[in-house]
Amino acid sequence: MINYRIIALVLSGCLSLTACGSGGGHQVDKAKLQDKQEDNKNQQEEITEFTPVTVTSLKEGVDFPIGVAVPAGNYGSSIMLSEDRQNLAIKHFSQLSAENIMKMDALHPAQDSFNFTDADNLVNFASNNGLSMHGHVLVWHSQTASWMRSFSGDKQAWIEMMENHVTTIATHFAGRLKSWDVVNEAFLDDGNYRSTGESGSIWYQNIGAEFIERAFIAARSADPDAELYYNDYNLSSSAAKLDAVVNMAADFKSRNIPIDGVGFQMHISDNYPSISTIKSQFQKVVDLGIKVKITELDIRMNSAETADELTPKIAEKQKKRYYDVVSAYLTTVPASQRGGITVWGISDIDSWIIGLYDSPDWPLLFNAQFEAKPALQGMADALAEFK
Numbered sequence: 334m335i336n337y338r339i340i341a342l343v344l345s346g347c348l349s350l351t352a353c354g355s356g357g358g359h360q361v362d363k364a365k366l367q368d369k370q371e372d373n374k375n376q377q378e379e380i381t382e383f384t385p386v387t388v389t390s391l392k393e394g395v396d397f398p399i400g401v402a403v404p405a406g407n408y409g410s411s412i413m414l415s416e417d418r419q420n421l422a423i424k425h426f427s428q429l430s431a432e433n434i435m436k437m438d439a440l441h442p443a444q445d446s447f448n449f450t451d452a453d454n455l456v457n458f459a460s461n462n463g464l465s466m467h468g469h470v471l472v473w474h475s476q477t478a479s480w481m482r483s484f485s486g487d488k489q490a491w492i493e494m495m496e497n498h499v500t501t502i503a504t505h506f507a508g509r510l511k512s513w514d515v516v517n518e519a520f521l522d523d524g525n526y527r528s529t530g531e532s533g534s535i536w537y538q539n540i541g542a543e544f545i546e547r548a549f550i551a552a553r554s555a556d557p558d559a560e561l562y563y564n565d566y567n568l569s570s571s572a573a574k575l576d577a578v579v580n581m582a583a584d585f586k587s588r589n590i591p592i593d594g595v596g597f598q599m600h601i602s603d604n605y606p607s608i609s610t611i612k613s614q615f616q617k618v619v620d621l622g623i624k625v626k627i628t629e630l631d632i633r634m635n636s637a638e639t640a641d642e643l644t645p646k647i648a649e650k651q652k653k654r655y656y657d658v659v660s661a662y663l664t665t666v667p668a669s670q671r672g673g674i675t676v677w678g679i680s681d682i683d684s685w686i687i688g689l690y691d692s693p694d695w696p697l698l699f700n701a702q703f704e705a706k707p708a709l710q711g712m713a714d715a716l717a718e719f720k
């Protein structure tokens with residue numbers, strides 16, 4: 334099938350090796366010329382049709398988790414109530430994350446009561462269908478329960494309150510989850526701890542930075558088999574932030590505080606960060622010898638807010654971007670250190686990105702009709718090529 338219609342193809346620059354004055358003898362020059370011609374061609378081609386998607390199962394043949402975040406419980410778009418979402422989750426993915434129902438407010442709504450019903454249903458759904466679960470999240474400054482925010486007590490009381498939360502939840506799910514995001518978003522982009530202010534952390538404010546290691550220690554002793562991750566956003570772009578996380582993880586290792594990996598959320602856009610930055614950021618965690626997990630991948634395609642629908646051209650750009658990001662992961666992170674790749678939602682209609690920026694966008698692998706987008710092919714192609 335012809336997918337591209339060439340409206341105009343005007344090559345600028347060198348048209349032949351001799352015209353370039355290279356003498357034609359150098360392979361490097363020849364390769365460069367071909368790249369340039371290819372670039373020019375791509376710029377000039379008008380893409381008018383969506384390229385076909387032939388992926389039967391994204392996870393097939395991949396030996397690390399290919400995950401997806403799902404709404405569950407009573408959410409309108411809950412996977413428990415949606416056959417479309419169930420079918421795609423089972424067909425293409427090997428792991429689930431709960432998009433919201435395993436957060437602090439959902440699991441621990443009052444100081445003396447825990448609500449495990451929705452999460453147990455989701456964990457059962459996963460295991461009944463041969464999927465593993467990544468737990469999200471034990472300690473975070475956001476989506477805390479209101480009783481936590483108004484909790485009063487000295488540092489020791491706060492430590493006990495937080496440890497009780499972690500211990501009770503990690504014990505409840507012990508043996509049933511492959512991994513946990515133990516602490517989420519404790520650092521700011523400049524590498525300082527998230528402390529006071531609007532985006533402050535009640536955990537840092539009341540316990541200090543030691544809340545992080547205490548949470549990891551409590552999680553490990555409650556569920557010794559779960560992989561434990563520190564998770565954050567902008568780790569693939571901000572050197573200062575990732576360096577702070579790497580320093581913390583190195584310090585944990587030197588003091589035998591358990592930590593198995595770093596979760597890169599990767600809510601990124603079509604043009605930022607660059608693939609070379611993403612690779613060098615992954616490399617820092619690889620060098621530390623712990624796992625790298627992409628925990629919340631989505632790729633915003635309309636950050637300039639110039640589009641009002643997903644055109645074939647945007648879809649093609651997104652396909653390449655998914656291919657490049659997944660290739661960067663596979664070529665940088667050795668097999669033994671791959672915690673997996675999770676996308677933050679199944680269908681574009683469920684993506685949190687739309688509400689966050691209040692503009693149309695299509696960040697995920699399936700469209701509003703639950704049809705596979707070219708992005709799915711891009712991810713599958715990279716998995717097949719580099720796994």
Ligand code: XIL
Pocket residue numbers: 432433517566598629685
């Ligand atoms: C988001 C969910 O997708 C939304 O439904 C919710 O309203 C807010 O949280 N980083 C995280 C995730 O670790 O828990 C967030 O999920 C997205 C950013």
